[in-house]
Amino acid sequence: MSSTTAPTAVARRGAGRPRRSPAVAAVLGVTALVVLVPLVALLSSLLRPSTEIWSHLWETRLPGMLVSTTVLVGVVTAGAAVLGTALAWLVAAHRFPGRGLLVWLLAMPLAVPAYVSGFVWLDTFDRPGPIGRWWSGVAGLDAWYPTVRSLPWAALVLTLCLYPYVYLLALAAFRDLPAGRWETARILSGSRWRAFRDVALPAARGAVIAGSVLVALEVLTDVGTVRLFNVQTVADGVFRVWFGLADREAATELAGLLLLAAVAVLLAERRAAARQHEATGGREATRLELEPVGGRGVLAVVGAWIVVLVALVFPVGRLVGWTVEAVQRGTTASAAGGIDHHLRSSLVVTGWTVLACVVIGVAVAVAARWGRGRQHRALAGATTLGYGLPGPVIALGVLVVLAAIDRTGWLPRGTLLVGSLVGLVVALVVRYLALAVKPAEQAVGRVGQSTEDAARALGAGPAGVVGRVQLPLALQGLAVAGALVALDVIKELPATLLLRPFGVDTLPVWVWEASSDSRWVEAGPPALVLVALAAVPTALLLRLTARGRRVDW
Amino acid sequence: MGEDRRIGTGWWRGAVLVALATATLATACGGGDPESGTAAEDGVQPVSVYIGRHYGIEPVFEEFTAATGIPVVFTTGKDAELRERIEVEGANTQADVYLAADAGNLQLAADEGLLAPVDSPVLAEAVPERVRAADGSWYALSLRNRTIITSTDRVPEADVPTSYEALGDPRWKGRLCLRPSTSAYTQSLVSSLIASRGEDGAREVVDSWVANEPTYIDSDEDMIEAVSAGQCDVAVINHYYVPRTVAEDGPIPVRLTWPTEPPGVHQNVSGAGVTANAANPEGARKLLEWLATDGQRSFADVNYEFPANPTVQPREELLAFGPYTVDPVAVREFGPLQAQAVRLLDAAGYQ
Numbered sequence: 063m064s065s066t067t068a069p070t071a072v073a074r075r076g077a078g079r080p081r082r083s084p085a086v087a088a089v090l091g092v093t094a095l096v097v098l099v100p101l102v103a104l105l106s107s108l109l110r111p112s113t114e115i116w117s118h119l120w121e122t123r124l125p126g127m128l129v130s131t132t133v134l135v136g137v138v139t140a141g142a143a144v145l146g147t148a149l150a151w152l153v154a155a156h157r158f159p160g161r162g163l164l165v166w167l168l169a170m171p172l173a174v175p176a177y178v179s180g181f182v183w184l185d186t187f188d189r190p191g192p193i194g195r196w197w198s199g200v201a202g203l204d205a206w207y208p209t210v211r212s213l214p215w216a217a218l219v220l221t222l223c224l225y226p227y228v229y230l231l232a233l234a235a236f237r238d239l240p241a242g243r244w245e246t247a248r249i250l251s252g253s254r255w256r257a258f259r260d261v262a263l264p265a266a267r268g269a270v271i272a273g274s275v276l277v278a279l280e281v282l283t284d285v286g287t288v289r290l291f292n293v294q295t296v297a298d299g300v301f302r303v304w305f306g307l308a309d310r311e312a313a314t315e316l317a318g319l320l321l322l323a324a325v326a327v328l329l330a331e332r333r334a335a336a337r338q339h340e341a342t343g344g345r346e347a348t349r350l351e352l353e354p355v356g357g358r359g360v361l362a363v364v365g366a367w368i369v370v371l372v373a374l375v376f377p378v379g380r381l382v383g384w385t386v387e388a389v390q391r392g393t394t395a396s397a398a399g400g401i402d403h404h405l406r407s408s409l410v411v412t413g414w415t416v417l418a419c420v421v422i423g424v425a426v427a428v429a430a431r432w433g434r435g436r437q438h439r440a441l442a443g444a445t446t447l448g449y450g451l452p453g454p455v456i457a458l459g460v461l462v463v464l465a466a467i468d469r470t471g472w473l474p475r476g477t478l479l480v481g482s483l484v485g486l487v488v489a490l491v492v493r494y495l496a497l498a499v500k501p502a503e504q505a506v507g508r509v510g511q512s513t514e515d516a517a518r519a520l521g522a523g524p525a526g527v528v529g530r531v532q533l534p535l536a537l538q539g540l541a542v543a544g545a546l547v548a549l550d551v552i553k554e555l556p557a558t559l560l561l562r563p564f565g566v567d568t569l570p571v572w573v574w575e576a577s578s579d580s581r582w583v584e585a586g587p588p589a590l591v592l593v594a595l596a597a598v599p600t601a602l603l604l605r606l607t608a609r610g611r612r613v614d615w
Numbered sequence: 616m617g618e619d620r621r622i623g624t625g626w627w628r629g630a631v632l633v634a635l636a637t638a639t640l641a642t643a644c645g646g647g648d649p650e651s652g653t654a655a656e657d658g659v660q661p662v663s664v665y666i667g668r669h670y671g672i673e674p675v676f677e678e679f680t681a682a683t684g685i686p687v688v689f690t691t692g693k694d695a696e697l698r699e700r701i702e703v704e705g706a707n708t709q710a711d712v713y714l715a716a717d718a719g720n721l722q723l724a725a726d727e728g729l730l731a732p733v734d735s736p737v738l739a740e741a742v743p744e745r746v747r748a749a750d751g752s753w754y755a756l757s758l759r760n761r762t763i764i765t766s767t768d769r770v771p772e773a774d775v776p777t778s779y780e781a782l783g784d785p786r787w788k789g790r791l792c793l794r795p796s797t798s799a800y801t802q803s804l805v806s807s808l809i810a811s812r813g814e815d816g817a818r819e820v821v822d823s824w825v826a827n828e829p830t831y832i833d834s835d836e837d838m839i840e841a842v843s844a845g846q847c848d849v850a851v852i853n854h855y856y857v858p859r860t861v862a863e864d865g866p867i868p869v870r871l872t873w874p875t876e877p878p879g880v881h882q883n884v885s886g887a888g889v890t891a892n893a894a895n896p897e898g899a900r901k902l903l904e905w906l907a908t909d910g911q912r913s914f915a916d917v918n919y920e921f922p923a924n925p926t927v928q929p930r931e932e933l934l935a936f937g938p939y940t941v942d943p944v945a946v947r948e949f950g951p952l953q954a955q956a957v958r959l960l961d962a963a964g965y966q
Binding site for chain 1: 663669670671672673688689690691692693695696699700703704705706707709723769795796797802830831832833834835836837840841843844845846953954957958961962964966
């Protein structure tokens with residue numbers, strides 16, 4: 063039986079009463095403050111809405127924005143859920159040549175930022191690209207050709223970039239499915255499909271939902287890909303209003319709408335997760351026996367390889383092509399420096415952000431566990447709100463707060479938070495802390511209350527419990543937290559662009575500098591290095607999924 | 616049993632993670648601030664620039680440093696976001712110079728009090744009154760013309776539109792490519808229409824464009840591609856993309872023409888101002904003066920733009936496009952009309 067259920071029983075006997083220590087409240091309070099202050103600074107304008115702009119928006123673009131946002135988020139989330147679950151089941155329960163390789167390759171599209179995939183797709187499939195020119199040659203200029211800069215194509219690209227979130231989590235869930243239960247269900251129901259529907263799928267339900275929530279939030283807050291494909295979402299609208307109408311207040315009001323949507327998604331997940339039955343068998347249960355594929359299964363394998371081809375090989379292949387061309391032309395440096403300069407910037411920013419997110423994530427998780435009160439949980443939840451807002455909105459909120467601190471004169475003379483690495487890392491922590499908190503909560507939760515009580519009984523203080531007992535057990539969860547944060551920070555552009563100090567120019571900044579000018583060939587080298595770098599945390603995530611006990615994010 | 620094994624592997628993974636983190640942080644400390652080396656060189660205070668025009672800028676700054684001994688540090692970004700950053704940073708701003716690729720953003724920065732007027736005889740002489748702030752808080756450094764391109768394969772010479780209004784002619788239905796309304800270039804063009812024809816007149820023009828069901832492409836370079844590949848026959852772009860594309864890829868079946876009907880060619884600028892709270896206003900002024908005089912060639916030529924300084928000749932490739940008449944309205948007038956232009960575009964259903 064799973065050890066996750068054990069501590070509750072012990073706890074109920076009274077050993078683990080909620081503790082209301084000031085330290086716990088302080089940790090949660092300070093963290094929540096760091097995350098919430100920038101958001102509040104921005105969203106306070108919601109209290110006095112400028113109705114005039116709203117009526118203008120309502121009469122013009124807002125209805126369309128709401129529709130395209132809903133459709134895009136819905137289609138991509140559903141697509142990623144179906145694709146991710148199906149692919150995970152294929153590799154988790156079946157045996158076929160090349161399976162080991164496919165398990166890895168199917169996770170890797172996560173390393174390709176959607177905005178990079180987006181411009182690769184546009185450059186290839188839009189009318190002026192090679193495919194369009196070929197079609198014009200064959201069928202003539204007046205022949206029908208799909209509108210590539212449109213919602214369906216944006217949905218396709220986003221789905222192909224984001225389905226691995228679902229895939230990785232579902233894979234872990236399927237691996238934990240006890241073989242005995244699966245076999246029984248198969249025999250009783252007489253059909254593999256029905257057994258899958260009745261036993262395997264429910265076991266993965268929580269995982270699929272969690273993955274889908276990540277996908278939904280990434281799409282909701284996307285501002286790069288949607289613009290490439292002319293999709294007017296609410297997040298895009300924030301920038302139309304902010305920079306087009308030069309109205310920051312109205313823009314933040316629109317961002318508030320986005321935040322509400324994100325909160326709704328997170329609450330829905332919570333409800334869905336609460337209804338989930340404990341379906342995993344833990345490590346002790348025997349794993350599924352891999353079945354050979356046959357008949358239609360072969361088609362599924364072919365389909366999976368097509369996904370790899372389209373979502374990974376194709377974009378990376380074009381990036382390689384551009385890189386070769388860039389090397390031949392000798393354009394392998396940006397205005398700021400060469401690959402080494404940008405790679406170092408990326409590593410520095412990612413390293414500090416990951417470290418900060420993991421440390422703070424653990425602090426929040428431990429505090430929430432010890433406090434266990436309703437307010438504590440609410441505070442812990444509040445620290446994750448930043449994930450529901452687009453990067454530039456967070457960046458501006460953080461900028462406003464840091465600049466205010468700079469003006470107080472509390473800091474030593476000559477030190478400024480704005481334009482410092484600290485400022486940038488704070489913004490990225492606000493944005494991505496959510497990704498670290500959930501795995502950290504599980505990592506901490508994994509430690510049985512009995513272990514904790516035993517440790518305390520043996521004289522270990524709170525610090526000893528955390529350091530010597532809980533942390534070692536939790537390291538796997540922390541690695542997941544770190545990898546998830548790293549994956550997003552490596553690809554992050556808007557907040558970095560706005561807040562980075564002089565001399566810190568990450569790889570995405572270079573990609574943006576080149577691609578905002580449609581200089582695809584020059585965007586090749588940094589984009590390729592970026593993908594290679596993002597492949598590291600992706601591989602780590604897969605590895606952590608494939609081995610040991612399961613950590614859901 | 617199983618529990619022990621888990622602890623073991625946990626530690627192992629943790630060690631890898633810690634090692635990775637350490638390595639990263641070590642790089643951080645060792646790598647430090649690559650820019651600071653130049654800055655500290657001779658103890659001369661560097662000029663720091665927030666720059667929205669990032670193409671080919673580094674050699675220009677290097678030239679300035681070679682000529683004056685003043686080092687330059689810069690950070691790239693989007694015009695509007697950099698302006699926001701300067702505003703929020705206030706007295707502590709790290710920018711001495713705000714260099715943007717759009718007059719609208721420059722004038723907005725000036726209106727928000729982010730730029731300090733520079734009283735410089737050099738700049739006053741080098742930069743014409745039409746392309747600078749009334750109070751000298753910013754100066755144009757190069758000029759870009761928003762103009763019309765047509766396909767040489769499918770549009771005969773006689774049919775080439777001679778004004779922005781002519782793009783609304785029903786003959787271009789389904790054949791027109793335009794930049795979306797999120798682009799500062801579109802906003803600035805429509806602002807100029809409002810300035811010359813009033814709001815109702817501008818709305819009429821925009822309505823006629825929308826009625827032609829344009830294909831919206833958020834990249835001037837991609838619009839050149841679209842015209843040469845036959846996706847559209849006519850498009851509106853900034854002039855310099857044409858010579859740049861020709862220089863890189865050879866001849867293209869695309870013809871560039873200047874609108875000849877009054878008020879003439881809509882012009883925008885790359886320009887710069889000294890920030891109100893600059894730590895090094897003296898160095899900043901020198902940079903602006905140098906860019907407007909000795910640096911004109913490099914600054915404008917690298918991007919095939921027209922020099923702002925009328926005494927400096929444009930590149931030969933540009934002379935080949937022939938003379939043009941420019942819209943006489945001062946470019947600073949477009950900034951305040953920007954929000955009005957965006958609302959007009961919203962209402963017209965322009966993407």
